[in-house]
Amino acid sequence: MTEVLPFYKTALWVTLKLAGIGIVFAISIGLLCSVIQYFKIRILTNIVRVYLEVARNTPLLIQLFFLYYGLPKIGIMFSEEQCGIIGLAFLGGSYMAEVFRSGMEAVSKTQVETGKAIGLSNTQLMRYIIIPQAISYSVPGFGANCIFLIKETSVFSGIAIFELTNTTKNLMGIFYKTNEALLMLVIGYLIILLPLSLFLTWLERRVRHAEFGN
Amino acid sequence: MLNSAINVLFEGKNMYRLIEGLLVTLKIGFIAVVITMVAGFVIGIIRTSKSRMVQLPFRIYLELFRIIPILVWLFVIYYIVPANFDLSLSSETVALIVFSLWGTAEMSDIVRGAIISLPKHQLESSKALGLSIVQMYRFVLIPQAIKRVIPPMINLITRMVKTTALLTMIGVVEVIKVGQQIIEVNSSHHPTIAFWVYGILFFLYFCICFPLSQLSRKLEQKWAV
Amino acid sequence: MSESDPILQVKKLIKTFEGKLVLNGIDLDVYKGKVIAILGPSGCGKSTFLRCLNGLEEVQGGDILLENKSLVNKATNWRLVRQRIGMVFQSYDLFPNLTVIENILLSPLKVQKRNRQEAENQALELLERVGLKDRADDYPRQLSGGQKQRIAIVRALCMNPEIMLFDEVTASLDPEMVREVLEVIEQLANQGMTMIIVTHEMNFARLVADEVVFMEQGSIVEQTPAEQFFTKPKTERAQQFLNILQF
Numbered sequence: 001m002t003e004v005l006p007f008y009k010t011a012l013w014v015t016l017k018l019a020g021i022g023i024v025f026a027i028s029i030g031l032l033c034s035v036i037q038y039f040k041i042r043i044l045t046n047i048v049r050v051y052l053e054v055a056r057n058t059p060l061l062i063q064l065f066f067l068y069y070g071l072p073k074i075g076i077m078f079s080e081e082q083c084g085i086i087g088l089a090f091l092g093g094s095y096m097a098e099v100f101r102s103g104m105e106a107v108s109k110t111q112v113e114t115g116k117a118i119g120l121s122n123t124q125l126m127r128y129i130i131i132p133q134a135i136s137y138s139v140p141g142f143g144a145n146c147i148f149l150i151k152e153t154s155v156f157s158g159i160a161i162f163e164l165t166n167t168t169k170n171l172m173g174i175f176y177k178t179n180e181a182l183l184m185l186v187i188g189y190l191i192i193l194l195p196l197s198l199f200l201t202w203l204e205r206r207v208r209h210a211e212f213g214n
Numbered sequence: 215m216l217n218s219a220i221n222v223l224f225e226g227k228n229m230y231r232l233i234e235g236l237l238v239t240l241k242i243g244f245i246a247v248v249i250t251m252v253a254g255f256v257i258g259i260i261r262t263s264k265s266r267m268v269q270l271p272f273r274i275y276l277e278l279f280r281i282i283p284i285l286v287w288l289f290v291i292y293y294i295v296p297a298n299f300d301l302s303l304s305s306e307t308v309a310l311i312v313f314s315l316w317g318t319a320e321m322s323d324i325v326r327g328a329i330i331s332l333p334k335h336q337l338e339s340s341k342a343l344g345l346s347i348v349q350m351y352r353f354v355l356i357p358q359a360i361k362r363v364i365p366p367m368i369n370l371i372t373r374m375v376k377t378t379a380l381l382t383m384i385g386v387v388e389v390i391k392v393g394q395q396i397i398e399v400n401s402s403h404h405p406t407i408a409f410w411v412y413g414i415l416f417f418l419y420f421c422i423c424f425p426l427s428q429l430s431r432k433l434e435q436k437w438a439v
Numbered sequence: 440m441s442e443s444d445p446i447l448q449v450k451k452l453i454k455t456f457e458g459k460l461v462l463n464g465i466d467l468d469v470y471k472g473k474v475i476a477i478l479g480p481s482g483c484g485k486s487t488f489l490r491c492l493n494g495l496e497e498v499q500g501g502d503i504l505l506e507n508k509s510l511v512n513k514a515t516n517w518r519l520v521r522q523r524i525g526m527v528f529q530s531y532d533l534f535p536n537l538t539v540i541e542n543i544l545l546s547p548l549k550v551q552k553r554n555r556q557e558a559e560n561q562a563l564e565l566l567e568r569v570g571l572k573d574r575a576d577d578y579p580r581q582l583s584g585g586q587k588q589r590i591a592i593v594r595a596l597c598m599n600p601e602i603m604l605f606d607e608v609t610a611s612l613d614p615e616m617v618r619e620v621l622e623v624i625e626q627l628a629n630q631g632m633t634m635i636i637v638t639h640e641m642n643f644a645r646l647v648a649d650e651v652v653f654m655e656q657g658s659i660v661e662q663t664p665a666e667q668f669f670t671k672p673k674t675e676r677a678q679q680f681l682n683i684l685q686f
Contacts, residue, residue: 057372057423059379062390062416069397070412073405113495114532118546118598119521128545132536154283158383165286178297182290186282193281
């Protein structure tokens with residue numbers, strides 16, 4: 001049992017690392033898309049809409065297979081880890097975009113108008129009025145997305161990345177201790193997700209406290 | 215070079231086999247969805263009870279499926295059951311079990327949420343108008359509950375369809391597996407085949423899921439509460 | 440532009456919304472230092488008219504001239520205009536994530552790029568005048584509606600506008616708090632600020648306005664010096680309106 005611990009530690013780390021990087025990119029993409037949609041910027045809005053529909057209506061596994069097995073055939077090669085991150089960012093970006101957009105739209109119109117009335121530019125509106133308030137509306141959805149994306153890393157098993165699920169599968173094949181292995185697997189996810197869940201609940205409460213003005 | 219690769223798909227029985235694979239997926243999905251709708255509905259209603267004793271086990275059940283990735287569940291049932299219970303399950307059966315359990319858990323949450331969110335004063339106004347309990351359910355509560363259940367339910371179904379992609383990882387011969395077989399056979403003649411096959415699969419899933427999510431959105435807008 | 444020209448002129452202003460005519464050719468001259476009250480039944484277009492003056496609503500016809508320069512063209516930089524024409528809304532809308540003083544200084548510092556010390560001095564002085572200097576570091580959620588509205592007025596004043604627009608600013612306040620806000624506006628009127636006030640508070644309009652504009656269904660029905668409007672209006676319609684309010 002203790003012999004496999006180092007494997008789990010690596011697997012845990014890989015899962016966290018890839019999920020973390022993927023989520024950071026997803027947030028950036030999501031933010032960009034939601035700003036574009038909020039201001040209804042001409043051509044970009046349509047591109048964003050297409051992106052959102054495609055990313056949300058296709059399974060991560062297919063996206064990964066396409067990146068990992070399909071693209072090399074036309075000359076574009078990414079490593080497994082890169083594919084994983086790109087896939088997670090692609091999928092996650094669309095979910096984040098949705099959360100941020102509804103957060104921004106939840107900021108009352110009168111707040112935005114008042115901001116305009118005192119002469120703020122669009123960038124200033126975003127920075128001082130919309131985003132600070134949108135954050136407090138977005139936290140619950142954002143949290144749910146993070147948890148979802150971390151769970152999706154299990155799909156990386158399909159392209160030979162040794163995160164938690166894949167590692168467990170292989171260890172079961174080698175050691176035949178299915179029950180223990182799967183128990184460790186579940187514990188592995190709990191180790192990541194439970195603290196995250198608690199943190200997000202705390203964050204939600206904290207940001208709401210700062211927000212209640214009008 | 216690229217062109218001939220696409221043609222492979224139409225060669226022989228390839229397209230036919232792809233559709234066959236898709237049907238396997240859809241069959242499992244369909245049965246799981248039916249079970250989900252029925253069982254989820256029933257359990258959802260049960261879960262509106264205020265009793266802690268009733269709530270707790272179901273809550274644990276739901277959280278288990280919320281925390282643990284579906285792929286992991288598939289592996290668990292696929293490997294653990296034969297190892298411990300001397301039962302041999304086909305991968306399709308495993309898929310069906312996992313998807314039904316998952317769907318039911320989520321569906322019960324949707325139904326429960328819908329029932330709880332019905333405005334209380336509707337009940338009072340109906341009573342004040344002299345409606346019987348049956349009439350109240352028929353004309354006031356159920357129509358409103360349906361509006362709150364159907365869009366999220368379609369959303370759940372879309373997610374379930376997307377997740378069927380994972381079935382390839384436990385060996386179910388569905389559309390992705392078929393695609394991979396086609397790639398293996400044709401790789402030597404047509405090096406770029408992988409690009410096209412996965413491209414088509416991408417497109418296929420999109421074609422199934424996109425209409426569903428559009429439907430859900432339209433209904434949600436139309437029935438905006 | 441000479442002393443006797445109006446600072447703001449509205450000529451045959453037309454606005455449509457989803458095919459419906461909302462403003463039907465409004466003409467108005469606003470002179471420096473004068474207070475105009477706009478009265479009328481709900482839906483007559485008075486708020487919409489006000490919002491056209493600082494660019495929050497687009498117009499489909501007619502012209503708005505600020506110091507003889509037309510504002511109704513694509514080249515208008517509304518951000519600059521809004522520094523000269525300040526507006527206070529019914530929903531006061533202080534920014535919840537900023538303190539009172541930060542709310543007030545946001546525009547002077549970030550839009551007008553003024554020196555911080557100078558802006559802060561003005562802000563504190565204005566707060567003193569409305570009696571809220573000690574609340575400078577509080578957050579909006581700690582204040583009452585009347586206090587928030589007074590601060591919203593200070594926030595608009597701190598930009599040194601030439602004209603102030605007030606859109607039903609007491610409509611969402613509890614009756615006890617209406618007075619403190621009206622007192623601030625009265626103070627401003629006495630100091631010679633050019634103002635256009637949309638309000639339901641008849642007594643207040645009578646007290647503070649130089650001229651009353653009475654609107655109905657998107658048109659100006661009557662435009663009369665204030666005292667005369669309330670004692671002997673020129674039109675039948677205005678008289679009916681005043682009678683109803685005697686309830």
